[in-house]
Amino acid sequence: MTVSWYLEDFNDESNELNNDPDIDFSTFNQRTHNIQLKVKGGKGLLRFVNQQVWGTEGVSESMIFNGHKIADAFNKYASPTEEWIYKNYYVADKITCHQRLSEYRHTIQGSRPLLKQILMSLVTFFDLLRDGIYLFTIRDLLPVNGNGDFFAIQRTGLIHDDATTESPIYDSTNSGTSFPLYLVPTQPTSMLNFKHIQQLEKSQTVGMGLTYEFYGFTNLLFDGHHRAAVAFSQKAVFPCVSIVPLSFANTDSADDIKFTPLEDFPEGEYVGKSKISDWHFLDYPTTYEIAMIIDYVAKSVKAPEEDRPVTIKMPISKGLSEEKVIWIIQGLFYTNEVDAYVRLEPLIRRFYPFDIIYRRYYSLLVNWLPQKHVQLLLMNFLIDNLSTDDELNQFVAIALAKIEE
Incomplete structure (x- = not known):
């Protein structure tokens, strides 16, 4: 053989x-x-x-x-x-x-x-x-x-x-x-x-x-x-x-x-890391959500800028459906738009103060620790007692504690 x-x-x-x-x-x-x-x-x-x-x-x-x-x-x-x-x-x-x-x-x-x-x-x-x-x-x-x-x-x-x-x-x-x-x-x-x-x-x-x-x-x-x-x-x-x-x-x-x-085969080549190698998930993405992310990439990354339903400067607005908000959250996260993702935070607090939205947004945000502005957002999330989701609060608290070790 x-x-x-x-x-x-x-x-x-x-x-x-x-x-x-x-x-x-x-x-x-x-x-x-x-x-x-x-x-x-x-x-x-x-x-x-x-x-x-x-x-x-x-x-x-x-x-x-x-x-x-x-x-x-x-x-x-x-x-x-x-x-x-x-x-x-x-x-x-x-x-x-x-x-x-x-x-x-x-x-x-x-x-x-x-x-x-x-x-x-x-x-x-x-x-x-x-x-x-x-x-x-x-x-x-x-x-x-x-x-x-x-x-x-x-x-x-x-x-x-x-x-x-x-x-x-x-x-x-x-x-x-x-x-x-x-x-x-x-x-x-x-x-x-x-x-x-x-x-x-x-x-x-x-x-x-x-x-x-x-x-x-x-x-x-x-x-x-x-x-x-x-x-x-x-x-x-x-x-x-x-x-x-x-x-x-x-x-x-x-x-x-x-x-x-x-x-x-060449000597000296090591196994590298993928984009998600160091990530942790409170909720692993389902197949439906993967299809959602692929759809976001097609419509908001590959499409001409004038045809995109989401802009980086104003990624979210009032009156969207719950699924549309999650579509935007996941899309910005998986395409590594850190600044736009962070700009979502006050808009989510103002327009979409719901546990299911908080769970998706803040659990993914954890993966951009130890960036200082991310630490601050997560600390304020816990201090302000925004969510009644104990799993989410514990997930965020543990991630912050590891950064401080």
Whole structure:
């Protein structure tokens, strides 16, 4: 089995959404370049199989590992968002790939592993894949499902998760295409060892997970369930190796792209940080909210200035709907418009003194600490006792206390 690589063009500035008119929002959680990997001579143990007609309504297929079903999935022809319904079999105890990950697990425990070290430590995992072309990145994923709930809660029967959508819809229009963001467990909740989670919480290096694309925004987590649980308890993101299959055509047909043996991957390249690597969330964004943010980027960043519904100088006014205010709050935050976001604060106090608005605005504002003017806004928020939301007040207070330590 051989693995070779090709490095796609990647603009390090692209995470600053408001600086690039051609921004692809799918890079906002990306820590590394896009690396294409070509696998030849793989065992093909991990694969999607048996796509077939599902009654008169759509198609069905299964994902298997070495003969064991990981999941069955169903897609309705008439679904405007191309959502998949699936049944998870939680077969981690039958997936022997964990035996192949000892070197990888050792590598990611380092304080700052090299990208080449991570790639080389995963060769034994790549050997399980079908021959084909794969996209390899390291991304900050959310340890939740598309509804914002902890991902590792075991669910029986058919599972409906908005995050399986291939084409998120907001305001009756397509809001772009999906990218790796949410997790799907491969082990049952009963396999979580809470003492181990507590030990990891005390560790300085939690490490990262290993995922394989499932459907839409969702990714099967093959390694790292305990580490993901730690990230959730800390309201943080969870860095993961993301493997996305691109093509299973004859790998020789891809030779027009210059693939290089993996052993020749550049030395000295570290895993960087994404735009959200250091963020914490009182409420993780749902799939609907991601579609909302993508819609904001399209209408208020990419659009000509005269057509934009939001201006930086006057980002909000009286009489907007609750959802429109949240659309603006999230849009300004995720496009890193710090000054405009701060200017929202007195307008929100005056026109929209509602707990749901306060919760969204101030919980996101926490991520711009330790900027002095942000500290002052958050301190005054607590002093003025604006909100009756105890969770929000505690979240803000803890963030301020950490700055003062």
